[in-house]
Amino acid sequence: MTARRRTDLPALLASLTRYRDLIDDWPAFCEAIARPLPTCLWANPARIAAGALAELLAGEGIAAAPLAWRADGLRLAPGVRSGRHWWYCAGLAHAQEEASQLPVTLLDLAPGQRVLDLCAAPGGKTAQIAFALGNRGTLVANDLAAERIKALVGNLDRLGIVNTTVTRGDGANFPTAAGQFDRILVDAPCSSEGTLRRNPDRAADLDVALSERLAARQRALLRKAVQRCRPGGRIVYSTCTFAPEENELVVADILAEQGGRLRLCAAEVPGLKTAPGVTAWAGRTLDPSLAQCLRLWPHDNDTGGFFVAVLEKDPTVPGEPEPAPAVLAVEPGDEDWVEALTDRYGLPEGLWRDLRIQRQTRRGLHLVAADHRPPVAPGAEGRGLFFQRTNIRPPKLTTAGALLLGSQATRHRLELTATQRDAYLAREDLVPSAQQVAEAAPGQVIVTYRGFPLGLAIWHRSGTLASLFPSRWSGCAGAPAAR
Template identity: 30%
Template sequence: MADIKLPLPFITQMEGLLGNDYATFEQALLQPSRRSIRVHPHKWNNSLSLTPVPWNKQGYWLDEEATVTYDPLFHAGAYYVQEASSMFLAPLLEACIKDKEELTVLDLCAAPGGKSTLICDVLNEQHLLVSNEVIKTRVHILDENLLKWGYNNVIVTHNDPADFDRLGTFFDIIVVDAPCSGEGMFRKDPAAMNEWDEAHVDLCCSRQKRILSDIWQALKPGGIIIYSTCTFNRKENEDNMRWMQEQYQAEGVELTIPSFEGIETGNENGINFYRFYPHKVTGEGFFASVIRKPETAEWTNHTGKREKWTKDRKAQQKQVIPEITKNILTKEDTYVFLHKEEFRCFSETFKDALEQISMCLKIFRAGTPLGILKGKDFLPDSAVAVSIHLNKELFTSIELSYDEAIKYLSKEEFVLEQESKGWNIMCYQGVPLGWIKAMPNRFNNYFPSEWRIRNQWNGESKRFRIGE
C-alpha cells in the first residue's frame, strides 16, 4: 500500500473534512486493512481467541490475513466475513426495533448478503425480512448466503427500487446501503480509487437520491430508513439527508446507542449521523444516518397485479403435503406450501404478506426450501440441513474429520466407516454441512455442486479455521 496515490481533488475534499487530522488519515490509508468476521449466534457459541468488535457482539477481527475457503464452518454458515464498520448496523437496528412486534423490514440493496444476515440475527420470528437485489447477476450469491444463514422469515426479491411503489405503504424499516463512490474502500479495493473522480461522486449522489425517492412511498407513516454508504464526502451523506428533509419532510430520530471510541457522531438539522474513519477505528470508511417518515404522511394501498404466485397456491391445494415436511423443522409456526415442484416453508405470521408481495414484485425465493417428491421418495433440500430450525432427531448425524469435511464440500470421493441407510446429515464440529443418502456399500453426496469448493489449497496462503 506504500505506493498509493490519492487523487488531488480527493485530498482537497478530505482536508476540508478533517482539517489537522488529514495527515493521520492519509497515513492510515497506507496501512493494510484488517479482516473481520461475524459469527452466527445460533450455530457457534464457543469462545474465540480473537479481538472482539465493540459495536457488534458477534463481530471479531482476525489476527492475520488468511483464507476462509478451506474452513468447513464457513460453508456451514457458522460465520460470515464482513467489514467491521458495516456491523454498526446492528446497534442502529436494535435501537429502532426496541420491543416492536410483527415488523416488516426491507434490505433494499442487499447483495452479497452481509447486512441481510446481520438483520436476520437482530430480528425475531415475528419480524419479516425482504432482502432485495436489483442486479440480476448478484441475486444468486445473496440467496446462497441467506440460505446458509438458515432463517425462515426471509423473502429474496429481484426488483428496482421503483417497483416497490406497487406495494403501497408496506415496510416499517427500510435499510438503504446505497451504491456509492466507495471512498471508504480505497485501501481495500484499489479499483475504487482508480474509478474515483468528482463526476463519479455527483453521479452516485443523483443515483442515491433517486433510490431514496423511489422507496419512500413503500415506507409506512412513522417508518424508518437506515441510510448508509462506505464513502466520506458530504454530498453522498449529510447532504442527501438534508435533501430528504426538504423534499419529503423526513424527520430525525433520537436513538439510544452506546458510545464507542473512535466513532464520530454529529447532528445537523435534527438528524444524527455516524462516521467511521480508518485513523480513528479499526475498520474502513462508513457513514450511517436514520430518518423517519412523518406520522401524518398518507397511506396508500398496493396496486400490484401479478398473479403467478396465486396460481401456484391454487395448484398446491391439489397436492398432498408429505408428512415429513410438516415436522422436518422444529419451528411450530410454519406454513408449508408448494412452489412449482418444490415444497417450502414460511412463517405463518406473514403468509398474507407473502401473497401481497408476490402480486407486486419478482420473488426469487420465499422461505426455506424443504425438498421435492421423486416418486414416493422425499428428497430434502440442502437448505434444510443448514437451517437453524432443522429437527435433527429425524435423521442420523455423522461427525466428519477435517479432511473428510473438505472432501465432502469439494464433492470428492471418500469412505465413511459408519452411516445409516437413507438420509444422513454430515456435520463438522457439531454444525450441519449437508446431506448424503446411504445405500449398501456406498453413499451419494447431495452437497450442491454450485456451493462446492472448487480449488484445492496450494499452501500459498494460511488457512483460517474458526474452531481452532
C-alpha cells in the first residue's frame, strides 16, 4: 500500500461505515478497499483467443490468470498499464475492471436480438454486447456527453465493431421512434463508490444526499428502458456503487410503478461469489424479491463493487409496431473504392459478404454489418466503423480499417520486428530490410507484428517507411515502455 493510500484510508472508510451491517466481513472489506485493484482484460474474440492472449502476455513477462467465471477474461497484476502495450493498440484486448464485466453476462444475449445500451460510454460493455451478437445485427449505443461519445467511438473502432449505431442524447428521453428492443442495458451514472480502490479521492464527494439526487435520474433511465423494452424482453440495471438509494430502492420504485408488468429474475453467475440484494434499508422494508438482485463486494472476489438487477417485461403486454429503419446512403461509385481496396491488398472477395459500405461523411466510407437496421431516431453520431478516407489522393485505409481488414491482406503487407514495432507506434520513420519489402510496392502498406495488423505506413522509394499511426489512439507512442 502506498503512503498516499494509508493517508486516505480513514476518510475513505468513514464514507462507507453506513454499509457495515450489510457486509459479512468488515475487516476483510476494509483490507480490500486499501489494496490496489488488479488490472483485468478480455480478449477480442474476433482477433485472438483468451488462452493465446495469455501466452502472448507471458512471452512479454506479464502474468495473466483466467477469470473463473468468464471464459475470455484475464486478471493481471495491479498497475499494469495495458494502453501502453502494442497488443492493446492492435485491438487484441480491452481493459475492463472485472466487476464491470458482469452486467453484460446477465443480459442473456444471442445473435439476432435488437439491443440498446442506454448509457454506453466509454464502450467496454458496448463492445462486449457487440461480440455477443456476433458483430452482426443491431446494437444502439447511447450516451449524453460529447467527450464520452468520442471515447466510446475510439474503443469500438480499435476493436473492430461494425454492428453498432452510436447516438447522443439523454437516455431518459430516448425516443419512441427508435422502436423496442429485446435487451436493454442501463449501466446508470452513479456515485461510483465501487470504484474507490481505483479512485480513492472520490470519497470526499460521497454522502447520502448525492445518492438521493442521483436516484431521481436513475429512476428516469430505468423507466425509459421499460418503455423501450419489447414484451418478453430483458433489462439489466447496474451501478458501480454500494448505496441502496441508487440500487434496490430504485428498482423497487419502478417495480411498484409497473404493477406486475415487470418482474425480477434471479441474478446468478457461477464461479463468482456474490451477495443478495438488500430487502430493508433506512426504515423501509422492500419486497423479498429484491434479494434476487446481485451485489459484488470488493473483498469477496478482489474486485471493485457492483450492483445488478435483472428484469423481464411481461410477454403479454401489447407491443409496438416495428418502425422502418434508417436508410443507409450509398453514392454512385462508392463500390469502386472497395474494388480498388480488394485489388491492392489481395483481400478475399467473400470478405464483403456480411458487410456493406455507407457514406456518412464527405471524408470517406464506413463499414456496417449487412443486417444492421439502425433506428431513424435519435440521429446517429455514427454507424459502424470509419474504414477508408476517400477525400485525399491516394485514398487510404484508416487505422481502424487496417486493424479490421489487415489480417486478410495478401499483398502490400509488411511484418515488423519488435524494435521496428516500437518505432512505428512512436510515429518514427524506419528503414525495413530488403527481405521485408520484397513483396511490397512503394506506397501504402499494412504493417503487422507477429501477424497482427498495427495500422498503415507509407513505404517510400528512398527506402524509408513512414508511420501513419495516429498519435491520438493511445499511450503507445511511449512504445519502449510497452515491452
